[in-house]
Amino acid sequence: MLDSYIPIFIIITISALFAIVNVKLSSLLGPSRPSKEKLSTYESGVEPVGTAHDRFSVKFYMVAVLFILFDIEIVFLYPWAVSFLNLDHIKMMYSFYSVIVFIVILLVGYIYVIKKGALKWD
Amino acid sequence: MIQSKEILEILPLVILAFSATIILMLEVFIKKSETVIFGFSLASVTAAIVTSFLYLNREMILFNKYLKITNSAVAFSVIILAGILITIIASKNYIEKEKINFGEYYSLLLFSVMGMFLMIYANDILVIFIGLELMSICFYVLAGFLRLRQKSNESALKYFLLGAFMTGFILYGIALIYGITGTTNLSLIYANPKIFTNYVFIIGTGLFFIGFMFKIGVFPFQMWIPDVYEGAPTIVSGMLSTAGKIAAVGTILPIILSLNILNFRIIFSIAAVATMMYGNVIALAQTNIKRLLAYSSIASAGYIFVGIAAMNEFALQGIAYYLIAYTFMQLGAFIVVSLLEKKDDGSREYKNVDLDYYKGLGKRNPVIALFMTLFLFSLAGIPPFAGFWGKYYLFYAAIQSNLIWLSVVGIMLSLVGVYYYLKIIVYMWFTDSDEYLIGEEVSNSGLGITATGLAVLGTIVFGVDPNIFFRIFKFIIV
Numbered sequence: 364m365l366d367s368y369i370p371i372f373i374i375i376t377i378s379a380l381f382a383i384v385n386v387k388l389s390s391l392l393g394p395s396r397p398s399k400e401k402l403s404t405y406e407s408g409v410e411p412v413g414t415a416h417d418r419f420s421v422k423f424y425m426v427a428v429l430f431i432l433f434d435i436e437i438v439f440l441y442p443w444a445v446s447f448l449n450l451d452h453i454k455m456m457y458s459f460y461s462v463i464v465f466i467v468i469l470l471v472g473y474i475y476v477i478k479k480g481a482l483k484w485d
Numbered sequence: 486m487i488q489s490k491e492i493l494e495i496l497p498l499v500i501l502a503f504s505a506t507i508i509l510m511l512e513v514f515i516k517k518s519e520t521v522i523f524g525f526s527l528a529s530v531t532a533a534i535v536t537s538f539l540y541l542n543r544e545m546i547l548f549n550k551y552l553k554i555t556n557s558a559v560a561f562s563v564i565i566l567a568g569i570l571i572t573i574i575a576s577k578n579y580i581e582k583e584k585i586n587f588g589e590y591y592s593l594l595l596f597s598v599m600g601m602f603l604m605i606y607a608n609d610i611l612v613i614f615i616g617l618e619l620m621s622i623c624f625y626v627l628a629g630f631l632r633l634r635q636k637s638n639e640s641a642l643k644y645f646l647l648g649a650f651m652t653g654f655i656l657y658g659i660a661l662i663y664g665i666t667g668t669t670n671l672s673l674i675y676a677n678p679k680i681f682t683n684y685v686f687i688i689g690t691g692l693f694f695i696g697f698m699f700k701i702g703v704f705p706f707q708m709w710i711p712d713v714y715e716g717a718p719t720i721v722s723g724m725l726s727t728a729g730k731i732a733a734v735g736t737i738l739p740i741i742l743s744l745n746i747l748n749f750r751i752i753f754s755i756a757a758v759a760t761m762m763y764g765n766v767i768a769l770a771q772t773n774i775k776r777l778l779a780y781s782s783i784a785s786a787g788y789i790f791v792g793i794a795a796m797n798e799f800a801l802q803g804i805a806y807y808l809i810a811y812t813f814m815q816l817g818a819f820i821v822v823s824l825l826e827k828k829d830d831g832s833r834e835y836k837n838v839d840l841d842y843y844k845g846l847g848k849r850n851p852v853i854a855l856f857m858t859l860f861l862f863s864l865a866g867i868p869p870f871a872g873f874w875g876k877y878y879l880f881y882a883a884i885q886s887n888l889i890w891l892s893v894v895g896i897m898l899s900l901v902g903v904y905y906y907l908k909i910i911v912y913m914w915f916t917d918s919d920e921y922l923i924g925e926e927v928s929n930s931g932l933g934i935t936a937t938g939l940a941v942l943g944t945i946v947f948g949v950d951p952n953i954f955f956r957i958f959k960f961i962i963v
Contacts, residue, residue: 471506478513 425481436469491547494540494554497533497562498602504529505595512588519586523577526591530573530598534566546608550670553608560805561605561735567943568727568812569598572720575820575936579720582828582930585630594724597623601732610659610669610693613736617655617700620732621648624725628717634833640716647699647709655696661689675743690744700733702786704759714779719826719835722775723819726782727812734789734808738801741793753794754891761787761898768905772840774822777905778815781864784902785811788879791895795882803878806954810871810947814863817940821857824933825850843909844918854913856937863944865906866899871947 404411443462450458476482492499508526511518537559545554573594580586596619603616625648629641659669665685666674680686699706714722746753764784771777789807792800825846827836847854863870876899883892947954 468506471509475509475513 422484429476429481432472433469436466439465494545494547495552495606496536496539497566498599498606500529500533500536501595501599501602505592505599508588508592508595512592518588519577519581522588522591523573526573526595527570529595530566530570533598534563534570537563537566546672550672551609551612552606553672554606555739557739557801557805558605558735561731561808562602564805564809564812565598565601565605565728565731565735567809568724568731568816569594571813571816571820571936571939572724572728574939575823575933576720578930578933579718579823579826582826583631583718585632585718590627590630593623593627597627598728601728601735604732604736607736608671610662610671614655614659616732617696617736618652620729621652621700624648624729627721628713628725630721631718634716634835636716636835637718638716640713643709643716644713651696651699651706654692654699658689658692658694658696661685661692665689671740671743681744690740694737697733697737698756701730701789702760702783703756703790704763704783704787707760707763707783707786710783711776711779714782715773715775719775719819719823719838722779723816723823726779726819727816730782730786730789731808731812734804738793738804741796742801746796750794750796750886750888753790754888757787757790757794757891758894758898759787760784760790761895763787765898765901765905768902771905773838774840774843774909775819775835775838777840777909778818778822781902781906782815784898785815785864788876788895788899791883791888791891792879794891795879795886795888797882797886799878799885800882802955803875803882806871806878806947806951807875809954810863810875810944813940813943813947814860814870814872817937817944818857818860818864820933820937820940821853821860824853824930824937840909840912841918843912844916845913847914848917852934853937856941857913858910859941859944861906861910863948865903867903869945869948871944871951874948874951 440462443458447455447458504525508522511522511525515521540554540559542556543554544556546552547554573591576590576594580590600616600619600621600623603619604613605616607613607616625641625645628644629637631637662674663669665683666677666680668674674680695706699709702710710726714726717725761784764780764782764787768777768780768784771780785807789804792804792807795803822838825837825842830836843857846857859870863872866873866876868874876896880892880895883889883895
């Protein structure tokens with residue numbers, strides 16, 4: 364059964380070898396004349412200020428998490444809305460009430476988030 | 486075909502889901518809502534227990550074959566709810582003491598129970614997965630609920646990282662099972678026994694079981710248990726070690742039964758022996774009572790796996806029986822520890838969780854010491870307490886399946902366990918310590934003592950008359 368996978372294994376091997384050999388070859392064969400300009404982080408960009416490992420406020424995380432949470436809502440609602448009219452009557456009502464329950468649960472979460480002050484920025 | 490009235494067939498689930506969301510609203514709209522929320526969650530768990538009994542002896546397949554209600558599922562869910570009821574009663578004083586008295590605590594508890602119910606009632610691997618995630622995410626948050634304590638944060642983070650990693654195992658297993666069978670529905674998978682010997686299917690189920698062995702805490706996937714149980718709030722540790730494990734066992738038990746896994750009996754036996762050995766031997770060296778109970782819970786997972794390796798009628802009864810005994814005694818022991826814990830004084834450490842603190846407890850607080858003694862006797866497997874009958878059924882089942890070596894090894898290892906349980910009892914009654922004052926602890930925790938009393942009642946009632954359980958649930962699995 365695994366016979367059909369042999370070409371995939373071959374191509375994985377070849378592509379890995381291709382990548383490694385080329386990188387290695389170019390570093391071995393190519394000329395290497397480093398200068399101060401070449402070694403800077405952005406050769407032709409804005410000079411970096413400070414370090415990237417900085418602490419920043421937990422509020423950013425809150426917003427990110429909440430965004431994902433309510434973004435998922437759309438992911439679920441959109442396919443439902445598209446296929447809603449193609450359903451027969453009983454399934455239509457069933458799916459309608461299911462989605463109502465879903466939205467009410469999200470609404471509860473939304474009210475909770477607002478009341479707890481998670482969306483207050485300062 | 487889905488019918489709207491099917492929603493009435495899963496009333497316990499609906500009740501739990503609704504009350505968990507209502508608790509969130511009570512929390513934000515009512516000031517000083519702690520007592521209201523406590524009463525409300527108590528009422529809804531009681532309602533869920535009562536409605537669970539409606540579905541006894543009524544095997545049903547619901548929601549497009551996604552859910553399946555069987556007697557065994559009802560039995561497991563009632564055991565879980567009993568544990569949760571005791572947990573909630575004991576929680577109020579504890580979370581007041583630790584200054585984490587938020588409504589979200591109860592909400593998370595109820596949501597996690599809902600996840601467990603989904604797992605147990607599931608007839609589709611993906612529903613199991615959703616239930617598992619719902620349960621686990623609530624557990625991660627609950628483990629870190631004492632957010633000002635480093636240990637609690639450590640426990641939540643360790644649990645989350647390892648749990649997420651194991652979720653990967655389960656998902657990969659599901660993917661392989663789906664790839665080879667073309668369905669995630671358990672009934673359809675069981676209906677095709679030819680596939681059971683296919684090696685991709687075996688790898689898939691193996692990965693699936695690895696994830697659940699992690700949740701149950703079976704060797705070699707047990708390393709998270711001591712750290713997590715030590716750091717989590719004590720009541721939550723008790724809940725994790727009882728309800729969480731029961732849900733995982735209740736989920737894989739019907740699957741193991743339906744798949745013909747007799748060829749793999751030796752793997753389960755070895756896992757059981759290794760788990761019992763690891764838990765019991767390492768517990769000998771512990772000086773922290775929460776860690777000690779954590780290792781004892783690993784050993785208990787080993788006993789349960791003796792039953793899973795035996796896999797006959799007695800084993801099913803034994804596992805169910807051991808789980809209910811285990812719920813009462815393990816949860817009871819954790820509640821006693823939580824009662825004795827010192828009030829939060831801003832030190833960010835758990836106080837009074839060393840074994841030394843239990844020296845002379847019998848003189849300082851005889852009632853609590855007596856309760857603890859009963860739980861420890863039961864955990865050690867001394868008749869007439871429930872723990873004895875649990876181990877008896879499990880080892881008897883192993884003998885019935887011609888696994889005599891397994892039951893001999895198991896009994897010897899459980900004798901090792903007797904040493905460290907009795908050590909605490911000796912500390913409590915036969916040694917003195919002048920470090921601690923009389924009556925220093927257990928102020929204002931009537932509810933905690935009520936919960937401990939309920940656990941004692943369960944330990945004794947099921948120990949004196951072991952048939953009660955089977956009379957209630959005429960136990961037929963699948």
